[in-house]
Amino acid sequence: MTTTPTDFLARALDAPGEPRLRPLPLVVAELLRSLSAPPRLAAHLRAVHDVAVQLVEWVQDRYPDLAVDRDGVLFGAATHDVGKVVHPEELTGPGSAHEEAGRDLLLSRGFPPALARFAATHASWDAPDVTMEDLLVSAADKVWKDKRVSDLEDRLVRALAGATQREPWEEYLALDDLLTRLGADAAPRLAFQSAFPVHT
Template sequence: MTTTPSGFLARALDAPGEPPLRPLPSVVAELLLSLGAPPRLAAHLRAVHDVAAELTNWVRIRYPALAIDHDAVLFGAATHDVGKTSHPEELIGPGSAHEAAGRDLLLGHGFTPALARFAATHASWDGPAVTIEDLLVSTADKVWKDKRVPDLEDRLVRELAGATGREPWEEYLALDDLLARLGADAGGRLAFQSAFPVHM
């Protein structure tokens, strides 16, 4: 039995994955379907969104007093690469044209600047305006494939330590343990993504 291009996209959005991946927010899934997004992009967004959900759940438990917009983090992770619908070559090669394109695409579809920004900011985390939500989206976009970025993690640790008054080394050890556990499932997430074609 052959799978149609739209069938690949539907499977990327609905197949359980191994490890099991959460579905994208319905508003994001509907957007990807309306755009005829590359199936591999949908699979990638699910993988990063799933890791972001694990990160935000961990933050909610470990830092109950820390004010974080969890829904914004999940939306940002679910849409961070949406600009690759316009730049599918960046699904298989380097490039940053998708960042501004993604922000503009989301704005054009009525999403607020506060939500659309993640598409443009997920690859940069050293600016003064970067929020903890940005850092969590950027971290999810790295650790889904078990990539560790010391500068990014150090910035996140500083934010977490500053919010709690605990020592940075204590927060680093806790975050390192979480990221190592998330990274252990990277092979399954990578296999899920690569099972889908780049082009519809």
């Protein structure tokens, strides 16, 4: 029996195997199906979304008084690279054209600017108007593959310390522990992504 691109996309979105990745939000899964997204892109978005869920749950548990738009972070993580549908060459090579393209694609599909922005901002954590939600999406996009970016983590530590009045070193130690644990599971996530073809 021949496996079709649609079969690969369905597996990338729904496969229950290892690692046990949470499903993407239904609206995002439907969007990716309607775009005939490359299966590898769907697998990547699912892996980053899964890490974002864990990040947000940690923030909500450790900082119960900190207002964080959970749904926004999870949508942002689930769609941050959607512009690679328009620029598939950036699935296997460098490039940032997918960022603006992703935001424009989401806007054209009726998603509000507050959600579409993550596609354009996930690599801009040093922007002056960056939000906690932007930082969490950016962190998920790095740590899913156990990549640590000191500038990003420092910015997140400062934001957490500023929101809680705790000492930055205390927030650094807590965040470092979390990111180390999340990064330890990178190999199965990378294997999951690599199991899917780049092209539809």
